[in-house]
Structures are given as C-alpha cells and as structure tokens.
Amino acid sequence: MPQSFRPQLSPLMVEDLVRNALLEDLGRAGDITTYATIGPEKTAHMTINGRDPGVVAGLVLAETAFRLIDPAVRFEALVKDGDRVAPGQPLARVEGTARSVLSAERVALNFLMHLSGVASYTARFADAIAHTKARVTCTRKTLPGLRAVEKYAVRLGGGSNHRYGLDDAILIKDNHIAVSGGVGPAIAAARAYAGHLVKVEVEVDSLEQMRQALEAGPDVILLDNMTSERLAEAVEINRIHHGQTPAVYAVAQARVILEASGNVTLETIRAIAETGVDYVSTSKITMAAPTMDIGLDSSLV
Structure with a gap:
C-alpha cells in the first residue's frame, strides 16, 4: 500500500487513548518495580522486534506511550504501519532513561501486538x-x-x-x-x-x-x-x-x-x-x- 494512501489516526484521539491506558497501568503509585530496582542514572537502548510474520499496525500508539511517559525518550520507527514484516525483523529503536522506557513498555507493546494482530489476520482474509x-x-x-x-x-x-x-x-x-x-x-x-x-x-x-x-x-x-x-x-x-x-x-x-x-x-x-x-x-x-x-x-x- 503506498504510504500516501495509508489510513491515518487523529493525534488527539491517539493521545487520549494512550494516556488512559497508561493511567490504568501506572495506578496511584507508578511503576514501583522499576523504581525499586533501577536507579535514575541508568539508560536503556532497546529494540522492538517482531517475532511473527505479518502486517505492522500501531507504531504511532507505541511511540505516544513512550513520549507521554518522558518526552526525552527517543523513538525511531524502522518500518511503517502497513508494512509486511518477517520474523525477527526490527520494528523500532527506543532510547532513554531506563525507568521511563520500562514504565511505558507494556502499554506500547499491548497496542502494537493487538493492532498488528488485527492487521495481519485481516491480510490473511484479504x-x-x-x-x-x-x-x-x-x-x-x-x-x-x-x-x-x-x-x-x-x-x-x-x-x-x-x-x-x-x-x-x-x-x-x-x-x-x-x-x-x-x-x-x-x-x-x-x-x-x-x-x-x-x-x-x-x-x-x-x-x-x-x-x-x-x-x-x-x-x-x-x-x-x-x-x-x-x-x-x-x-x-x-x-x-x-x-x-x-x-x-x-x-x-x-x-x-x-x-x-x-x-x-x-x-x-x-x-x-x-x-x-x-x-x-x-x-x-x-x-x-x-x-x-x-x-x-x-x-x-
């Protein structure tokens, strides 16, 4: 699918959806596991990897999750939503303080895994x-x-x-x-x-x-x-x-x-x-x- 014809999501809707998911996950006290085990000086260099073949969807929501936790986190998409990927293919790189990255990880991956699953299953029918x-x-x-x-x-x-x-x-x-x-x-x-x-x-x-x-x-x-x-x-x-x-x-x-x-x-x-x-x-x-x-x-x- 040409990039110019791929569907787009409203940034306002995405931000509200991701913010609510983060509030649900962080609760009242935040990520107490990460706060307890990792010092604020630690940084993380991470790669989001696809382990199944399929169609990627939800990168914008994953990026928003990291940004809302910490605007200083760097998110570099290596593919685009709508791309078909092979097993083991890197999808994005994430760099920032370890506390910020780990606190956003689950919400970012939840959206990415679910929506990529929907896109991939749809592709099989199509x-x-x-x-x-x-x-x-x-x-x-x-x-x-x-x-x-x-x-x-x-x-x-x-x-x-x-x-x-x-x-x-x-x-x-x-x-x-x-x-x-x-x-x-x-x-x-x-x-x-x-x-x-x-x-x-x-x-x-x-x-x-x-x-x-x-x-x-x-x-x-x-x-x-x-x-x-x-x-x-x-x-x-x-x-x-x-x-x-x-x-x-x-x-x-x-x-x-x-x-x-x-x-x-x-x-x-x-x-x-x-x-x-x-x-x-x-x-x-x-x-x-x-x-x-x-x-x-x-x-x-």
Whole structure:
C-alpha cells in the first residue's frame, strides 16, 4: 500500500487513548518495580522486534506511550504501519532513561501486538479473495474503546471499514424489520428519515426478502447466512433487476451493493467471494485475531 494512501489516526484521539491506558497501568503509585530496582542514572537502548510474520499496525500508539511517559525518550520507527514484516525483523529503536522506557513498555507493546494482530489476520482474509472483486470488511463487533484503532488496523491489512457506529449509516436488521412491519416499510421509513448523504442498508435472510428490498431501493443489501449457491442466485437476481449484462454488472455502480455475512472463516471466504458479492463482512478479523508476538529487547547502560 503506498504510504500516501495509508489510513491515518487523529493525534488527539491517539493521545487520549494512550494516556488512559497508561493511567490504568501506572495506578496511584507508578511503576514501583522499576523504581525499586533501577536507579535514575541508568539508560536503556532497546529494540522492538517482531517475532511473527505479518502486517505492522500501531507504531504511532507505541511511540505516544513512550513520549507521554518522558518526552526525552527517543523513538525511531524502522518500518511503517502497513508494512509486511518477517520474523525477527526490527520494528523500532527506543532510547532513554531506563525507568521511563520500562514504565511505558507494556502499554506500547499491548497496542502494537493487538493492532498488528488485527492487521495481519485481516491480510490473511484479504489475500484469500484477492483474485475476486470482493473485499473483506469489519463490523461493529470491536473491543470497547478500541473501535477506531481496530478499524484502522483492518484497513492496513487490506480490509474495508463498515460503519463506525450507529450514527453514520443505517443498517436495518431483522428486529427492525419485524417491528416496523416488513422490509419495504422499514426501507421507506429509513429513506424518509435519512439525509441524502446517509447510506441505507437492509439485512435479509431469504431471496424473497431480497426481492422485496430491491423494490424498495436500499443502497446495500446484506445477505445473512446464505449458502454459496444462494449467494450466487442473489447476485443474478440483482443483475437482472438492474437490467445489466454480466460484464456490465461486474463494474457497474448504478446497482444495489451486495454484502455477504455469516459463517465467514478463512476456509469459507474464498467460496463466498467467488459468488460475485461485493463485500464479505466478518467480526473475526477484529474479535478473533491472534496477537502478533512482539518484544522489547534491551541493553541497559
């Protein structure tokens, strides 16, 4: 991914997030282990090393952790967020007073390990469907307080972001449909409520519901827990509804976007994407991503 097109995080948001994590870790008395065992004159020259292959994410949060503890700590990134790295590859160098570096270490590594894990796991899903037009996208199933940075990591891994919250897009789910009286009435009410820049998506679990949705004209239809065969049928129904040839449909913008969801794993995503859907959403890339093994190797002076 070219550096100029990589996602960015707001420095204000990063600082608040990291500050709260440091306050949680340092508690009322600070790092009493480090204060008790290491004198203030000691300095540390450390290297952050990746021990797994994967995609790096979270360097800006790690750097902020050291800076907030001690602005004099020097942090030199050796790679960039979004870079793919090999096992054993150095990611950054950190130099400063040992007390400062060690007090920030755990918070810095926690962010770096978790977000690099999300980016790396997302990359595995994205790589599995790179031969299709579909993109893997995340959901609102994220760890509380970490949604923005987890979605940032998803993008670094080659994935796409779904809505960030309840306020930036309308997603009509099964309970909304049941209470509002059906697919058509729910979409009509959403269209009447939403501003012209707000997208409207509706979740359906049958092809009949999908046909009803197409008549009501949402921007996106979420095809929930359908087999690959049903998904392929849905793609064809969408194509016919918009009167497009297969070649035109593959690239056309003037049609309803189709998103597949449910039972998405590394083993199933390829078949799902090959049906012709536009997006495949899964919570696994944020909720089930293993952390990347990253350590801080030190040389105290």
